[in-house]
Amino acid sequence: MTVSIKEAVKMLEKMPRRPLGFFPTPLCRLDALSEELGVNLWIKRDDFTGSNLFGGNKTRKLEFLIGKAVDEGAECVFTYGATQSNHAMQTAWAAAKNGLKPILYLAAVVPPDPEDFKANLLLDGIFGAEIHVVDLEEGESFADAERRSFRMGKEHIASLEKEGVNSYDIPMGGANVYGSLGYVNAMVELAGQMEEQNLRFDHMYHSTGSGGTMAGLAAGKALLGLDMQIHSITAMEVDERYAERAVKLANGALELIGASESVSEEDLIIDQNHYGPGYECPSEEATEAIKLLARREGILVDPVYSGKAFAGLISDVRSGRIPAGSDVLFLHTGGSTVFFAEKEIIGDLC
Ligand SMILES: Cc1ncc(COP(=O)(O)O)c(C=O)c1O
Numbered sequence: 001m002t003v004s005i006k007e008a009v010k011m012l013e014k015m016p017r018r019p020l021g022f023f024p025t026p027l028c029r030l031d032a033l034s035e036e037l038g039v040n041l042w043i044k045r046d047d048f049t050g051s052n053l054f055g056g057n058k059t060r061k062l063e064f065l066i067g068k069a070v071d072e073g074a075e076c077v078f079t080y081g082a083t084q085s086n087h088a089m090q091t092a093w094a095a096a097k098n099g100l101k102p103i104l105y106l107a108a109v110v111p112p113d114p115e116d117f118k119a120n121l122l123l124d125g126i127f128g129a130e131i132h133v134v135d136l137e138e139g140e141s142f143a144d145a146e147r148r149s150f151r152m153g154k155e156h157i158a159s160l161e162k163e164g165v166n167s168y169d170i171p172m173g174g175a176n177v178y179g180s181l182g183y184v185n186a187m188v189e190l191a192g193q194m195e196e197q198n199l200r201f202d203h204m205y206h207s208t209g210s211g212g213t214m215a216g217l218a219a220g221k222a223l224l225g226l227d228m229q230i231h232s233i234t235a236m237e238v239d240e241r242y243a244e245r246a247v248k249l250a251n252g253a254l255e256l257i258g259a260s261e262s263v264s265e266e267d268l269i270i271d272q273n274h275y276g277p278g279y280e281c282p283s284e285e286a287t288e289a290i291k292l293l294a295r296r297e298g299i300l301v302d303p304v305y306s307g308k309a310f311a312g313l314i315s316d317v318r319s320g321r322i323p324a325g326s327d328v329l330f331l332h333t334g335g336s337t338v339f340f341a342e343k344e345i346i347g348d349l350c
Pocket residue numbers: 056057085086087173175207208209210211212213214305306333334335
């Protein structure tokens with residue numbers, strides 16, 4: 001049993017939520033690239049979620065996450081990521097806009113110049129975030145530094161609690177069940193646009209990191225009974241329990257809204273072939289994909305997330321994995337601030 005779009009909207013309306021973005025985001029055909037690639041290629045512009053020039057997928061998640069934080073009477077919002085985290089930057093403005101103090105613990109994959117904060121780190125400061133840069137210790141991996149940053153955050157939250165200050169702790173990427181509701185909602189929004197415009201898609205491509213977007217999309221697809229295949233292109237190497245965690249998130253989100261549908265690991269298509277040398281490391285194929293989309297369509301995808309996902313889409317079309325003439329949707333998840341970040345992250349783009 002699946003539900004109608006109207007019923008899904010009603011189920012989501014019951015959840016705590018603070019309006020943050022501009023919705024629905026545009027859904028447009030890419031005429032020049034459709035012709036060049038031989039597929040019917042569309043794009044959903046979640047880089048335009050708002051509330052400023054630098055939107056992205058986290059805005060949708062944060063509507064529910066900040067809703068929950070406000071509901072719980074939090075005064076501070078904590079979150080985590082890399083120093084150039086898009087998620088941390090969007091959390092900073094979303095918290096500030098709702099009168100909450102953003103506190104960020106950011107692992108320095110690429111160490112920032114303390115005298116010259118760039119891109120997302122600069123924006124974090126403008127939005128008034130309390131920033132804690134967690135430098136990588138000798139021999140420490142990014143994942144280890146992140147785990148250490150979570151512990152530092154937890155200790156900070158506990159010390160504030162002793163002073164009577166209540167905080168809401170948002171995991172990296174906003175990947176909890178509340179955050180995932182943002183992409184259940186996105187799927188419902190997309191289904192509405194498809195119905196209105198008489199469209200259907202065989203395939204959707206998007207970038208995946210924490211897995212929250214993927215989980216929400218899979219949950220939304222199950223809820224509405226859509227038959228599109230969702231290809232999740234990883235921005236980094238992921239561990240063997242990645243799919244299991246995403247399924248847990250998806251089913252947790254469905255349960256939260258009272259849905260009886262569920263998701264299993266077979267519903268996920270996780271493609272680890274396009275993150276290049278690593279997270280925040282430029283790759284040749286993403287560089288080519290970024291230039292192609294920019295030069296044919298005037299649209300920017302970033303070198304860390306959406307550019308690598310778009311490279312995955314191009315690769316599958318060119319290899320014939322996606323048959324010619326298919327209806328393909330690219331979900332643009334944002335990330336363009338990274339163009340103004342450190343050279344090591346963006347590579348040689350021109
Ligand atoms: C631009 C962009 N695209 C995609 C993702 C991946 O989203 P998720 O963390 O929900 O998997 C991120 C995560 O930070 C992102 O910043």
